[in-house]
Amino acid sequence: MIIGRPSLIFAFVAAVLAVVPAAAKNTGLIFVSNEKSNNVLVLDPKTFKVVKDIKTAKRPRDMHFNADRTRLYVACGNDDAIDVIDVAKLEVIGRLKTGSSPETFAIDDARRRIYVANEETSTVAVIDIEANKIVQDIKTGDEPEGVHLSDDGKTLYVTSEVGNLVHQIDTEAGRVTKDVIVGTRPRRFAATPDGRELWVTAELAGEVTIIDRAKFAVAGKIEFLPPGMRKSDVTPVGVAMTRDGKTAFVTLGHAAHVAVVDVAARKVEGYILVGKRPWGVTLARDDRTLFVANGLGDDVTIIDVRSRKATQSIPVGRVPWGIVIDD
């Protein structure tokens, strides 16, 4: 999938983008990106067997669908690119250029833009999808990681792992408008469905910092400590919230557990043992199944949400990063 001449890439991407988007098919297929085996594995939603092994650019990490789920975008850190996968064909059909070492990103489908955190250059690159071009670089604190775009597309939130900051960015003006200091090494976001709060995992602080979005100030925090663990073992990274906004799941990294949190009460309800160094976490659309990528176990733990039990673990590629589901 390496194409030498830029003109060819442009023609290719343009051709791909010109196709009239088909409607989402709700195949239920599960996509797992694997950092070290440079592939996205596609799993059957019932048997969890691999139905397709899609080779991508090097070090695939964050993945997002476009609005109608005909395209899957995959940020590939070592090749400074976002690969575009055709969800119907299950193959890479294009490649967008990013800045150095893209990790997580957000898509604004209406504006045909991608916001991607480039951890090496400490910027958020704004990519014009049609033109396959970086139209702006917004300077952030060092090691930007988590990216969250407001529903109206006007505000972007970005964590700086080194700065211990969350930046609020005005996407029209293309600049940071406010910073808020959060727990040590902030990683990723989840937004409450009512739009009031932003939850940020703070890996080294072992907590989730809660940000009041209207005031853009810290409104609280949740600390984690699975039984028998030490505080220093608890390194939260991934966070997912149910669609009703009642329950959140936080992956605890070194502590090898997922915390179940009552969102309104801001209270931990329990812990579920998973594999080694869980980071990526995704809920199925019906909120009944939770998928956890165990980065140092090369597997994915499947959790039944109602009984809060891990039911199965399935081997995937090397260093699984994230999971998305076409449902």
Next chain:
Amino acid sequence: MISRRRVLGRYWLAIILVASCAHALRAQEPPQPRVTIGFIDIEDDPRHEPIRAYERMILKTREHPFVGAKVAIDEAQALSRALKIDFALERLTVKSEAALVPAVTQARESRGIQFFVVDASAEAFRPLVEAVREHDVLLFNATAPDDWLRRELCSREIVHTLPSLAMTMDGLVQHLVSRKWRDILVLQGPAAADAAMTKAFDASVKKFGARIVAKRDFKPGTDPREREKNNPLLLTALNRDYDVIFIADDAFDFARQLPYQTQRARPVVGAIDLEPVAWHWTWERHGAPQLNSRFQRASNGRRMDSQDWASWIAVKMVVQAALRTGSADFAKQREFILGGNGFDGYKGLAVSVRPWDQQLRQAVFLATPNAVIASAPIDGFLHRTNTLDTLGDDEQETPCKLKR
């Protein structure tokens, strides 16, 4: 000549005017408080001379670790906007060890610098500590691993960010024991540093239940009369079997020629092949690749090493103290740094200062030239409060009792 002087006079007046205008403009916005960290090192410090095989064949460059501190201060810039505190780094390079004290005193008195990252030998700390006592100064030892500096000098004015010899040797022996490579042949070089390293290794061996089957002194050279001391085959020939060879060789020239020259097919550890270090350029977890690449960019491609890391974390600790106390006040920052708080050292478990000897507790990497083989504390070595305290002097193991 007169006219020229007059022109110059006007020129100076203009500068003063411009400066005062700028000052008036800035006066509307109160200036941010500033925290300046001094980085002090010595020109032609023999500890930083490259180790050479021949004139142009450099085996180890041994650079000053200033870039480590520089990277950390650059990282603080994004924060200074949110925190409304400026951070600055000032490098003070002096001509000799004797000039350290006057330079520190002058920086403190004239420019209000209270935090210093010190790149000097353990001996240099004796007069420094005397000079700064009672003066609200905190020194970070980023380059001296000597155990005596922590145990005997035992000073409240120093935070040791570089791991002690005891810590690195404990990490190494933990790994050997976890492999069940318990029987060890020790080869010691002629330098004082080799004796100190062997002493620390010996203590670690006792602590974790390994065995030294023989200890031999080597003497680099080719004199046939001293072949028992300079021939690798003879040095490693032993009736008793052993699992691994430990070599202490600060000069490095003998150690580099030992692997694959031994009597038995046994791995070599210590000064070569498997070395215990505070940092390694290949560490790929906990955000390390990003730090390593920031460092490489800032240093024209150099690979970050242990002393660079120790300088980097020292500056990070000061910045973090300002962040978490929301203050540029020295006393509050020192309290935070010494108060057992955790810092993000990019090597897993949070690093923090031990209250009894002010050594930074931290993981130790066991590294070959191209990979980190293990990170100590090794799984299974337990401690009642913090597994990092299985490395180096625990509270009851040291004569140093700084705990307040």
